[in-house]
Amino acid sequence: xxxxxxxxxxxxxxxxxxxxxxxxxxxxxxxxxxxxxxxxxxxxxxxxxxxxxxxxxxxxxxxxxxxxxxxxxxxxxxxxxxxxxxxxxxxxxxxxxxxxxxxxxxxxxxxxxxxxxxxxxxxxxxxxxxxxxxxxxxxxxxxxxxxxxxxxxxxxxxxxxxxxxxxxxxxxxxxxxxxxxxxxxxxxxxxxxxxxxxxxxxxxxxxx
Amino acid sequence: xxxxxxxxxxxxxxxxxxxxxxxxxxxxxxxxxxxxxxxxxxxxxxxxxxxxxxxxxxxxxxxxxxxxxxxxxxxxxxxxxxxxxxxxxxxxxxxxxxxxxxxxxxxxxxxxxxxxxxxxxxxxxxxxxxxxxxxxxxxxxxxxxxxxxxxxxxxxxxxxxxxxxxxxxxxxxxxxxxxxxxxxxxxxxxxxxxxx
Numbered sequence: 001x002x003x004x005x006x007x008x009x010x011x012x013x014x015x016x017x018x019x020x021x022x023x024x025x026x027x028x029x030x031x032x033x034x035x036x037x038x039x040x041x042x043x044x045x046x047x048x049x050x051x052x053x054x055x056x057x058x059x060x061x062x063x064x065x066x067x068x069x070x071x072x073x074x075x076x077x078x079x080x081x082x083x084x085x086x087x088x089x090x091x092x093x094x095x096x097x098x099x100x101x102x103x104x105x106x107x108x109x110x111x112x113x114x115x116x117x118x119x120x121x122x123x124x125x126x127x128x129x130x131x132x133x134x135x136x137x138x139x140x141x142x143x144x145x146x147x148x149x150x151x152x153x154x155x156x157x158x159x160x161x162x163x164x165x166x167x168x169x170x171x172x173x174x175x176x177x178x179x180x181x182x183x184x185x186x187x188x189x190x191x192x193x194x195x196x197x198x199x200x201x202x203x204x205x206x207x208x
Numbered sequence: 209x210x211x212x213x214x215x216x217x218x219x220x221x222x223x224x225x226x227x228x229x230x231x232x233x234x235x236x237x238x239x240x241x242x243x244x245x246x247x248x249x250x251x252x253x254x255x256x257x258x259x260x261x262x263x264x265x266x267x268x269x270x271x272x273x274x275x276x277x278x279x280x281x282x283x284x285x286x287x288x289x290x291x292x293x294x295x296x297x298x299x300x301x302x303x304x305x306x307x308x309x310x311x312x313x314x315x316x317x318x319x320x321x322x323x324x325x326x327x328x329x330x331x332x333x334x335x336x337x338x339x340x341x342x343x344x345x346x347x348x349x350x351x352x353x354x355x356x357x358x359x360x361x362x363x364x365x366x367x368x369x370x371x372x373x374x375x376x377x378x379x380x381x382x383x384x385x386x387x388x389x390x391x392x393x394x395x396x397x398x399x400x401x402x403x404x
Contacts, residue, residue, distance in 0.1 A: 031240070035233035079293065087283075106336060110234075110325055110332070183391075185390070186386050186393055187391075190389075197377075
């Protein structure tokens with residue numbers, strides 16, 4: 001019985017991250033990388049996995065040290081924890097995926113200031129047990145990755161006719177170069193958010 | 209004279225041609241959050257300009273005079289973020305002391321400047337651009353901050369007009385703001401051929 005309820009809780013937390021509070025599509029936080037790295041599916045996937053890695057590690061550490069946190073120094077502790085894991089992630093990418101690291105450039109270190117990560121540290125990890133924090137990180141990171149992939153798929157297919165490098169559009173398709181430029185990112189995300197607001201039929205589009 | 213030319217070109221380049229908001233997508237969160245009113249947007253823009261200039265100069269010097277000679281580049285990100293947090297704290301104390309009304313307006317966004325991607329982004333891009341002297345770093349930092357202020361003020365002006373427009377219900381709020389930003393980015397692409 002006990003196990004059953006905790007299973008339910010974890011499923012709820014995961015679903016919460018994937019849809020109900022999807023960071024990029026519903027809460028509109030951590031918006032810079034979704035716009036910048038979604039010119040192709042591969043960079044978007046790399047970015048998504050990096051965010052999952054950093055978020056899980058930082059949630060784990062913050063949750064472990066939560067009895068020792070003091071209110072006035074907690075933000076700086078969170079930031080330093082996050083910066084440490086981002087450094088690790090950056091070095092790993094440079095070592096194993098140098099080409100991809102080149103493409104992402106400064107957007108990898110910019111994960112430090114991705115509001116999503118500090119938001120989860122503050123809202124979840126600093127008050128929840130370790131396992132729950134890690135699962136929350138996986139859910140939130142997963143939701144973020146899914147959002148990146150949707151955006152990247154739309155943009156890459158329309159801009160080059162390929163998906164992750166494979167030709168998917170007929171040869172006659174004229175590449176729509178504007179999708180690769182900043183315009184494409186802003187407008188696609190705007191329309192996607194509009195679609196979501198329409199589908200969920202709520203008046204939630206009041207974030208501005 | 210040649211140096212001066214480079215500086216002016218670099219400055220124009222970061223303000224309009226390589227505007228951080230429209231070409232690198234940095235600082236989108238405050239861009240969506242604070243651009244509702246022109247006066248708030250202007251205040252936010254100026255605060256960011258100030259912090260960007262200070263932290264750009266500080267992180268560049270730190271990197272060039274301390275971390276690189278000592279071979280400590282691995283700790284670069286951690287040092288950068290601490291310097292930025294300190295600079296933001298300074299600005300916050302200053303604004304609260306001398307401009308209480310502005311402080312009320314900023315609300316949560318002032319402390320959030322430290323997680324504003326524009327600032328850390330600039331510190332990282334100073335490396336990518338291979339800035340090789342302090343003056344150049346200072347000019348580029350100031351220009352980047354000014355570019356952000358320009359972008360957020362234009363957006364605030366448009367959004368004030370947008371209040372009167374009949375936007376479809378599901379596009380209200382963030383979606384229409386993003387689409388407007390897209391059109392602005394398109395307009396700013398017009399500057400593209402000007403420099404380099």
